Amino acid sequence: MRSIDDCVGVILDTDGVITNTAGLHAAAWKHAIDEFLLERAHHGHGRFRPFDMQADYLRYVDGRSRGDGVRTFLASRSITLPETAPPQDPGAVTVSGLGDRKDRYFLQQVQEYGVAPFASTIAFVRRLRERGVALAAASASRNCKTVLRAAGVADLFEVRVDGWDVLRLGLAGKPAPDLFLEAARRLGVPAQECAVVEDATAGVEAARRGEFGLVVGIDRGGWGAELYRHGADIVVTDLSGTALAAAPSRDVS
Numbered sequence: 696m697r698s699i700d701d702c703v704g705v706i707l708d709t710d711g712v713i714t715n716t717a718g719l720h721a722a723a724w725k726h727a728i729d730e731f732l733l734e735r736a737h738h739g740h741g742r743f744r745p746f747d748m749q750a751d752y753l754r755y756v757d758g759r760s761r762g763d764g765v766r767t768f769l770a771s772r773s774i775t776l777p778e779t780a781p782p783q784d785p786g787a788v789t790v791s792g793l794g795d796r797k798d799r800y801f802l803q804q805v806q807e808y809g810v811a812p813f814a815s816t817i818a819f820v821r822r823l824r825e826r827g828v829a830l831a832a833a834s835a836s837r838n839c840k841t842v843l844r845a846a847g848v849a850d851l852f853e854v855r856v857d858g859w860d861v862l863r864l865g866l867a868g869k870p871a872p873d874l875f876l877e878a879a880r881r882l883g884v885p886a887q888e889c890a891v892v893e894d895a896t897a898g899v900e901a902a903r904r905g906e907f908g909l910v911v912g913i914d915r916g917g918w919g920a921e922l923y924r925h926g927a928d929i930v931v932t933d934l935s936g937t938a939l940a941a942a943p944s945r946d947v948s
């Protein structure tokens with residue numbers, strides 16, 4: 696399938712594709728992780744090297760579930776933490792504790808700044824709806840429903856698969872294709888007849904591994920080459936008609 700016009704279903708990632716929330720996630724990660732790294736440095740565990748909101752976020756955290764984000768980032772710094780606090784040390788910093796801390800900061804920001812949908816994505820979704828294309832919102836985030844509602848766009852998608860489904864159904868996180876395959880299953884459309892739209896390398900890779908008909912990467916900050924490298928068929932800066940019409944496909948890039 697070479698074009699979005701040939702798709703029977705379209706599955707859109709949420710943060711960074713439907714809503715302008717990737718930056719809020721990145722800021723919350725930085726807040727929580729830098730606090731932790733500073734505490735470690737104060738206790739003599741190496742020097743403080745802050746979380747980089749661009750490089751660290753895109754490489755280790757973007758698109759992954761909360762726990763996988765914590766673990767992947769910590770592994771990049773050769774740090775291991777217990778998953779949960781051992782009985783003899785109830786105050787220990789843990790993977791789940793760090794994730795919870797980040798979540799509190801994220802929700803504070805959502806409350807403070809609100810959530811904006813990308814106008815070009817919403818126009819794109821409305822065009823597809825008029826054509827009868829089946830639409831799903833997919834996200835590794837447990838806050839997906841809250842975010843879609845806060846942006847006022849929850850009703851545009853007949854299916855939502857999110858971080859709660861990942862936990863409930865025991866799905867493997869991105870870059871495994873499970874989340875998107877579950878979305879296609881709920882839409883009742885074979886993966887080969889669906890497009891996936893993603894801004895994260897882990898998400899693009901997940902769609903490629905799931906053998907989806909078309910993998911569209913959204914590059915909002917200069918990481919287009921990485922999206923192609925992880926398997927995007929086309930990369931666009933947004934979902935406006937002009938960007939899609941002008942997008943070079945992987946074969947010609």
Ligand SMILES: O=P(O)(O)OC[C@H]1O[C@@H](O)[C@H](O)[C@@H](O)[C@@H]1O
Pocket residue numbers: 710717720721756757758759760761764798834835836837838839858895
């Ligand atoms: O912690 P949550 O809200 O369940 O989200 C998990 C992940 O969801 C993804 O959509 C974001 O790209 C990540 O930054 C985030 O960490």
